[in-house]
Amino acid sequence: MSTAAIPKARYLPPKEAGSFRQILQLYETRQYKKALKVSDTILTKFPDHGETLAMKGLILCFSDKKDEGHELIKKGLRNDLTSFVCWHVYGLFYRSERNFEEAAKCYVHALKYAPDNTNILRDLALLQCQMRNWEGLITSRKSILSQRPNVRQHWTGLALGYHMVKNYELAENILSKYEETLKELPKEDYEHSELLLYKNMIIYESGDVNRALEHLESTADQVTDKLSVMEYRAKYLLELGRLPEAVKAYRKLLHRNPDNKEYFYGIEMALGAKDDVEKRKALYQVLAKQYKYSDPAKSIPLSFLSGEDFREAVKTYIVDFLTRGVPSAFVNLKPLYANATKVKVIEEVVLEFLKTLSHPSNGINGIEKNGSTKEKDSTPTTYLWTIYYLAQHYSKIGQSDLAFEYITKAIEHTPTLVEVHMMKAKILKRKGDHVAASESMTTARELDLQDRFVNTKAAKYLMRAGKNDEAVNVVSLFTKNDAHGKGVADLHEMQAMWFLTEQGEMFNRLGKIGLALKRFEAVKKIYDDWWGDQFDFHQYCVRRGTMRAYLGLLGWEETLYTEHYYTRAAFDAIQTYISLYDTPKSARVAAELEGLSEEERKKAIKKAKRERAKQNKKSENEKIGGDDDPLGKNLENTTTPLDIAEQFWKPIADCPAKDPSWKWGEEIAKRKEQSAAKAELEITDKTA
Incomplete structure (x- = not known):
């Protein structure tokens, strides 16, 4: 509540009225102790002064005396029911409690006695954003804009209201009128740049793609986010059917970032290859040569190829990954496991590749124990990552015994590799042996005590095995620890949802219902906080002009x-x-x-x-x-x-x-x- 919003305090002599304004200033600067002293000096002479009582109550609420403060606010309001200050203070109290509905009611009451108070209107507008009351927001923003037409955020705030009720024409007109008020267009101004892109978004969502493209091209030199301009332009050209231009636009984007799958999909659409397998195949052969370090150029064809074409493509893809020793080979191919036919081909390809590798028992790098050189050209790491892949493969398709056999070979080959012990733990977990799984994950953790991710996985597996104390000890190695519960309090503070949910489920299984409910309540509180935290952005994003990011939020x-x-x-x-x-x-x-x-x-x-x-x-x-x-x-x-x-x-x-x-x-x-x-x-x- 800004001090500028408060006129001369009601029913107070000049000296005390000045003291009351001082209370407001101290409240704004969070000097609560001084503010309480000043309020007490006024109340000594005027104990029933409603506005002072309300302000003292509000300050007490922010001084960890909520119950006492709440009573004082109510008392102050009873003493002066027609004071917009008292109603505004009551609204601020409810807002601090995140009771937004009641806060809005208080602001509406305050506006009955001060209909043109900009600060109350602004606070009400923020609450209306929080409650998604867009019609109410339009009314509030109109009132604010009529009083402060020289501030950009008030124009943007009103445009937002019309945008959210899908009145695109009025939203665009509001932003256009604001631009007309500018004597000269700002140069390299990020906030103005975002405003132009927001206006362009409104035009596009109205359905007039052609005009959106025209607006984008006419304002491109004023926009600092050049990537968004390129992406919007490519999308608009594609939707308008201007395919040759769209192809050029997407090629520019691919040249800029050849690892963005959306650009590949865009160029497919622009070339009319989306529904033509042969065209897509030919296209990706060219793109793979042109962008030889791009993964999407090689992985996207695996989703639409079939038969021998798929076999050849997936063989090239997998063998390259396994030869280079890329641990994430299976993760990249996991989306293909929804297709049983492709899963079978992948299995055959990897098993065939394994046969071409020299087994470590015969020597290393193809050199046999007797000193003769084998024709096979492989390295121990290639063999290791191949059997590691097969362990992941068989675990994924539910053949746990085969998966366990391959992961055992991998551990025998390189017992110091963290990943193989983690995979063994995962296989055991899928088999339902949570105790053995936790032991294997603990072994992995002990191989690299500085890896927080492995530490987290070890704690999770211990909890699934019902070993709470061990899990807390493990996870506490990477947390701030207190006298009780070690790192548990810190994990609450860090909003570690994985820990809270896992521990809650563990307590449920152990029959410790109260502790389980505590953890579930903690998760709910975190999400409630996230919902409430958006309140700060209703003002910030509109003021800073970051409307596209705000809409994403x-x-x-x-x-x-x-x-x-x-x-x-x-x-x-x-x-x-x-x-x-x-x-x-x-x-x-x-x-x-x-x-x-x-x-x-x-x-x-x-x-x-x-x-x-x-x-x-x-x-x-x-x-x-x-x-x-x-x-x-x-x-x-x-x-x-x-x-x-x-x-x-x-x-x-x-x-x-x-x-x-x-x-x-x-x-x-x-x-x-x-x-x-x-x-x-x-x-x-x-x-x-």
Whole structure:
């Protein structure tokens, strides 16, 4: 809240009014202690002054006294319900709590008493972006622009609103009118360059590709992002059917970056070769010679060739990789494994190539033990990477025994190579032997103690084997460690989703439900933070003119909660909470005691009490970062498991990109209906 927005404080003498303005200045510069002292001097004389009470409350909220601050804000508002300052402060409080809906309501109330306040309008516009209220944004941005027409970001902000409701004509007109206000066009101005490209994007999305191309070419000399100009031009020419020009445009792009697959696909379309295998084949033969170090020029043909053509192409591709000892050969070819016929050909090609290699037991580099030279020309590394590839191949197609046989040969050949032990661990994992897999991955880690990636994989495999303490010790070698939990707190801070999800699933398997739920809640909090963090960019990106990047951010945020780690943690949490609802704690305890004698029951109850006391004591001793429930007992013993499960589900359901696992939403809804019906029946019985 800018000090420029605040007029002379209401109902205060000149001296205190000056002090009140000082509070605002101190708040803006985050000098909270001084601001509190000044507010206390005003409240000593005017204890019911609403605006001072509200400001003091807001400052207390930012001084880790949220409850006390909230009460003061409400008191200040009650004392002066017609003060736009009090309503604005209340909105700022809700915004800090990320309760954007309530914050927006407060700003709307504030505007009733100060309809032309630019800062409140700006804050409301930011909230409307956050809540995707584009119609409201247009209204707010119109009001701001009418007051500050000399600022570029206000024109851009209004254009954004029209763009998001697909009113492309008005969005373009707004940007054109802004350009008309400029006395002279800026030269080599990055922000103006981005504005031109944003306008070009709007023209293109309106469907007028020809005019988009004309605009692009007329403004190209003012744009600093030359690569985007080249890419847009090639795309527009292709869509307009100006194929010879499109071919030239894509050739320029390929010359600039021959490893971009999209450029290859573009030139295919421009030459009309997309649906003609022979044309595509001939094209890539030329491109492979022209760009001999380009991988896409060699790998793309593997996706459309078949028969002998495929065999020859894949043979050349694989043999080159294996001869040079490229460990990622299998990764590059993995997309082809969706085609069973091509998988068979790949297997035959690699096995044939293996036969041409000298076996290490006969000597090295083709020299036999008796000193005679063999005709075969190979090196130990070529043999190694070939059998390593075969281990990956057979593991991928589900032939674990053959995969294990080849990886064992690879380990015997070079026992100090990290990759072969990691592959052995992966094969064992796929066979279901998680303990042996963790041991193999640990061996790989010990061969290179400075490799963080291998350290991470070792920790993950240990957790899958149920070895939590070992996993924490391993992963803590690369983290900041504290007195309790070693590096776990640091992994929370670093938002290490892989660790939180793996550990949560491990705790679930071990029956430590509370700890599992703690980890799933931690994942949810990280994603909630990411959703909330976009708020800062609604202002920043519009001010800096980076509209294309901003639109990319908005698009990513729309699908945020359908990302792998969130859905993985959410579905595990939902299943667990549904299970807690279906089998309440009393039922679980009864099931554990069922079938025991009276004496055994008493012993079991006493043991449970001791365990509970021990865990409570442990909880007190292991409070991390002010966490009052480090073991998650409150989550495990919740009386509203369905409500919490619904909190995990709702963000997925609200995403435009729907997740296929809708059954969990249905399961929650079904149980909530049953619960409501049961509660209604109980009320009816009591009434009767």
